[in-house]
Each structure stands twice: as structure tokens, then as C-alpha cells.
Amino acid sequence: xxxxxxxxxxxxxxxxxxxxxxxxxxxxxxxxxxxxxxxxxxxxxxxxxxxxxxxxxxxxxxxxxxxxxxxxxxxxxxxxxxxxxxxxxxxxxxxxxxxxxxxxxxxxxxxxxxxxxxxxxxxxxxxxxxxxxxxxxx
Numbered sequence: 081x082x083x084x085x086x087x088x089x090x091x092x093x094x095x096x097x098x099x100x101x102x103x104x105x106x107x108x109x110x111x112x113x114x115x116x117x118x119x120x121x122x123x124x125x126x127x128x129x130x131x132x133x134x135x136x137x138x139x140x141x142x143x144x145x146x147x148x149x150x151x152x153x154x155x156x157x158x159x160x161x162x163x164x165x166x167x168x169x170x171x172x173x174x175x176x177x178x179x180x181x182x183x184x185x186x187x188x189x190x191x192x193x194x195x196x197x198x199x200x201x202x203x204x205x206x207x208x209x210x211x212x213x214x215x216x217x218x
Contacts, residue, residue, distance in 0.1 A: 115149055122194035123187070125149040133157055134215035137165045141206045143199055147218060148191065156191045159214045166208035172196055 114128040125148070126132070132147040135157075145153065156175075162168040176196035179189040 118194060120194060120197040122190045122197060124151075124190045124194055131216060131218060133217040135168075135217075136213040136215065137206050138210035141165075141203075141210060143203070145194075145198075151188065151191055152218060153191070154217050156195070157217050159217055162212055164208070165206055165210040165212060168212060169200055169208070172200055176200075 113130065115125050116128055118124050118126060126146040127149060128146060130147040132145040133143070133153045135143045137143065147153070157168075162171065172192065172195045175192040179185055179192050182189060185193075
């Protein structure tokens with residue numbers, strides 16, 4: 081992520097700021113991590129290309145998401161808790177409805193909004209009786 085600096089700053093100070101910005105971009109394994117904000121209405125930030133969860137529905141469908149910046153998917157989705165897509169879908173809808181009852185809606189409820197918008201609304205064509213195969217949930 082680039083840092084902005086004053087155009088009138090001396091060249092040494094500008095180089096120090098740029099070096100600090102480059103150091104902040106490099107993770108522990110020297111890989112650059114890019115953050116982005118989701119546009120589905122959940123207002124969550126994700127780390128691009130960092131796995132969050134990966135769940136197969138039957139042999140033809142896949143639910144996947146990048147890792148969240150401030151939260152962990154494992155706090156919302158538990159491995160092997162549900163056997164069918166219908167069960168997980170109902171749990172997402174139940175939690176989403178509970179979130180709507182909160183005033184104001186808490187930031188920690190964003191993952192339920194994201195799951196509802198992305199997996200229930202957008203993926204209404206997945207078979208309800210499809211068996212779930214959990215690859216990972218971080």
C-alpha cells in the first residue's frame with residue numbers, strides 16, 4: 081500500500097516513507113497481501129488470495145471465501161457441523177435474521193450478512209440436499 085507524503089518534503093524523508101510503506105506490504109513470508117472491501121453490503125475487509133474457507137456441495141458446487149481481516153471464519157462456520165447445504169443455509173438465514181434484529185448492527189455480525197448475500201441470495205440454484213465436504217475453515 082503506497083504512503084502519501086508532502087511534495088515539499090526533502091528527498092531523504094520521502095525515501096524513508098516509501099521504504100516504510102514497502103516494509104508494511106511485505107508479510108512474514110515476504111508475500112505481498114492485498115486487502116479489499118467487499119461490495120455485497122457486509123462492509124468487511126478481506127485478504128486477497130489468503131484462504132478463509134472452502135466447502136464443497138456435492139461434486140459440482142463450491143463455496144469459498146478469502147480470509148477476513150478482522151475476524152475468523154472458524155468463529156462462524158464450524159467444521160462438520162452440518163451435513164447438507166440445506167442445514168447450513170438455514171443456519172445462515174437464522175443468524176442473518178438475528179443480525180437484522182440488532183440495532184445498531186455490530187461489525188462482528190458482518191460475516192453473517194456476507195454469507196447471506198453471497199451464498200443464500202446469489203447461490204439459490206445449489207441443490208438443498210447436496211452433501212457438504214469441508215476442505216478447510218480458517
